[in-house]
Amino acid sequence: MTENIHLISSVTCPWVQRAVITMRAKGVSFDVTYINLRDKPDWFLAISPHGKVPVLKIGDEVLFESNAITEYLDETCAPRLHPADPIKRARNRAWTDFLPTFGWGPGLNNLTYCKSRDELPDAIADARLRVERLENAIATERGNDGPYFNGAELSLVDAAYGPFLQRFQISEAVLKTGLLDDFPLVRAWSDALLADEAITGSVPENFAEEFDRNLERRETLAWALMSGAEAAE
Ligand SMILES: N[C@@H](CCC(=O)N[C@@H](CS)C(=O)NCC(=O)O)C(=O)O
Incomplete structure (x- = not known):
């Protein structure tokens, strides 16, 4: 993957961790910004459709919902983590x-x-x-x-x-x-x-x-x- 990947995270979120496990398993490099969910920054609210983390920015594109994010990563970055069958x-x-x-x-x-x-x-x-x-x-x-x-x-x-x-x-x-x-x-x-x-x-x-x-x-x-x-x- 050539685009810059940027994860918007909060430290204890299990849904964010799901995305992190997936990126690490695939050797994907990414930057992280941690936010305080009790005081969400305006820039985050502007890009997150439902105000929840994880949000994954791929270049200028914004993905949200951990399931959609991990499915996207599995389609675009080897190795495939889903079974072949x-x-x-x-x-x-x-x-x-x-x-x-x-x-x-x-x-x-x-x-x-x-x-x-x-x-x-x-x-x-x-x-x-x-x-x-x-x-x-x-x-x-x-x-x-x-x-x-x-x-x-x-x-x-x-x-x-x-x-x-x-x-x-x-x-x-x-x-x-x-x-x-x-x-x-x-x-x-x-x-x-x-x-x-x-x-x-x-x-x-x-x-x-x-x-x-x-x-x-x-x-x-x-x-x-x-x-x-x-x-x-
Ligand atoms: N279904 C979402 C759940 C994400 C979620 O609930 N994130 C929590 C933190 S663990 C959150 O951002 N909560 C902030 C809020 O609901 O205002 C996903 O799978 O990404």
Whole structure:
């Protein structure tokens, strides 16, 4: 790719990280500008149709929505991260479509951002339903081979789910829900992704610190436990 590539980012955003993982896997060079989403600059609001990151500028062209961005990168920059087989590729796309339900809505993030012990049982039950579907998906797509969603090669599915599993791992260290205990394939997949520099190396240096601030700002149970404001059970 010859055009200048510029990513508009915020430090803790999992959707931005999805784009970063994809660009790193493809060896794409890019510049980054971090913005404060609680005080969005006018220049950002002028180019972002819905005021969300990631935004990717390719020369003068503006792309938004992490799924569209990663699909664009996969079409234009080698190596291909989607499977070559059209059926497998379609199912991979279906599983990345499932991500907002699994990761962002009433899935893992409801646990990560859970505000009290009272909310926890419902959040766990809800997340279990979603993780179970993913367990079945991994069994169908690749059985016990790994370490990635499709087997040996990193795919756009890994790039999409890795950031959410990374955030869940941080809160799970104190919440100790045991959510993944009954789902060996998801557990192994998560362990592999979170031991992989492709995922862990795709956040900026201040990620851990900023993510803690994020948990604090949202007044989460995870933060209460981390800071000692609430005693672990
Ligand atoms: N569906 C979008 C979600 C992006 C998103 O929610 N970004 C958040 C940060 S993680 C954001 O920019 N929020 C600012 C806002 O909603 O005002 C994508 O996949 O790119």
